[in-house]
Amino acid sequence: NSADAITLLDSNGVAIYDSPAAPGMLGYYDSELIGQNIFSLMHEEDLASIQPLFQKLIETPGARLNNICRFLHKDGSWRWIESISTNLLAEPSVKAIVVNYRDITERKNAELTLLNAQKLYRTLFEQSADAVFILDLQARHVEVNQRATEMLGYSHEELLQLSAKDISAEVAQSTNVFSKLISGEVLQTYERVFRRKDGSLVDVEPHVTLLRDEDGQPFRIQSIVRDISERKQAEMEIRTRTNELLTLYDLSRALADANDLDN
Numbered sequence: 001n002s003a004d005a006i007t008l009l010d011s012n013g014v015a016i017y018d019s020p021a022a023p024g025m026l027g028y029y030d031s032e033l034i035g036q037n038i039f040s041l042m043h044e045e046d047l048a049s050i051q052p053l054f055q056k057l058i059e060t061p062g063a064r065l066n067n068i069c070r071f072l073h074k075d076g077s078w079r080w081i082e083s084i085s086t087n088l089l090a091e092p093s094v095k096a097i098v099v100n101y102r103d104i105t106e107r108k109n110a111e112l113t114l115l116n117a118q119k120l121y122r123t124l125f126e127q128s129a130d131a132v133f134i135l136d137l138q139a140r141h142v143e144v145n146q147r148a149t150e151m152l153g154y155s156h157e158e159l160l161q162l163s164a165k166d167i168s169a170e171v172a173q174s175t176n177v178f179s180k181l182i183s184g185e186v187l188q189t190y191e192r193v194f195r196r197k198d199g200s201l202v203d204v205e206p207h208v209t210l211l212r213d214e215d216g217q218p219f220r221i222q223s224i225v226r227d228i229s230e231r232k233q234a235e236m237e238i239r240t241r242t243n244e245l246l247t248l249y250d251l252s253r254a255l256a257d258a259n260d261l262d263n
Contacts, residue, residue: 004021004100004101004102005018005019005021005022005025005100005101005102006018006019006021006022006098006099006100006101007019007022007033007038007099007101008094008096008097008098008099009038009085009096009097009099010096010097011058011089011097012037013037013038013039013054013097014035014036014037014038015033015034015035015036015037015038016034016035016096017034017096018033018034025079025081025101025102025103026041026071026072026073026074026079027073027074027075028074032074038071038099039051041071041072042069042070042071042072043069043070043071043072043078045070046069046070050067050069053065053067054085057085057087057097058087058089058097060087061087061089061090062086062087062088062090063086063087064084064085064086064087065083065084065085065086066083066084067082067083067084067085068080068081068082068083068104068108069081069083079103079105080103080104080105080107080108081101081102081103081104082101082102082104083099083100083101083102084099084100084101085097085098085099085100086098086099086100125143125145126145126146128145128147128224129147130147130224130225130226130227131144131145131147131148131150131151131152131204131224131225131226131227132144132145132147132148132222132223132224132225133148133164133222133223133225134220134221134222134223135163135164135178135220135221135222135223136219136220136221137182137218137219137220137221138163139163139164139165139178139221140162140163140164141159141160141161141162141163141164142160142220143160144156144159144160148225151194151196151202151204151225151227152167152194152196152197152202153196153197153198154197158197164178164223167194167195168192168193168194168195169192169193169194169195169201170192170193173192177190177206177208178208178221181208181210181221182210182218182221190205190206191203191204191205191228192204192205192206194225202227202229203227203228203229203231203232204225204226204227204228205225205226205228206223206224206225206226207223207224207225207226208221208222208223209221209222209223209224210222
């Protein structure tokens with residue numbers, strides 16, 4: 001009644017016995033598997049690595065081999081099988097390689113989905129045009145992307161030794177922001193000033209988010225930071241030009257009024 005399957009193999013890898021759970025695991029009838037070499041059902045990418053290990057197994061009485069590989073299901077799909085093979089060829093009551101195994105396809109697919117999601121996140125993280133800072137709840141840097149190092153002039157390793165207050169030119173305001181965030185307050189985008197490694201200042205616009213675990217508990221802070229120095233410079237130039245135009249306008253009005261008085 002075990003959900004795990006047991007197959008007995010001869011020294012060539014041919015199945016000589018299957019437990020009741022074995023045929024159904026790959027969709028075959030018992031008669032279809034007995035007498036068949038299991039390597040004929042194994043994925044070719046896994047076959048190259050497993051055959052030398054199997055050869056070593058049969059040469060060593062009592063040896064065990066743990067393995068995960070793909071086998072062909074009768075419906076044409078590939079199933080991930082986790083197995084433990086034990087060499088009992090020298091055991092008179094067995095005289096076979098005993099393979100205990102289970103189908104772990106769902107687990108492997110979940111792991112693959114998670115891995116792909118992590119790769120996608122990592123790609124987006126590194127290729128972001130904005131600086132991204134991942135911090136712990138004490139506002140210490142846990143991870144930063146390439147743009148963050150370029151913006152502040154620190155190496156990746158140097159930034160991981162610093163906290164948010166170490167790069168802020170407005171320490172009190174930064175501390176207040178993180179305190180509000182952890183207390184549950186929803187923050188709007190705001191402007192701050194960061195200090196680069198060389199001491200120069202950079203105007204930034206952070207968007208800070210509290211990250212929660214599966215239980216809803218906060219465990220990380222994500223800060224996506226946009227360099228707005230050029231925008232601030234443009235705004236300053238516009239204000240300067242506007243003030244100049246207003247001054248010229250006032251001067252021209254004054255001259256016009258003076259001419260009216262003369263006339």
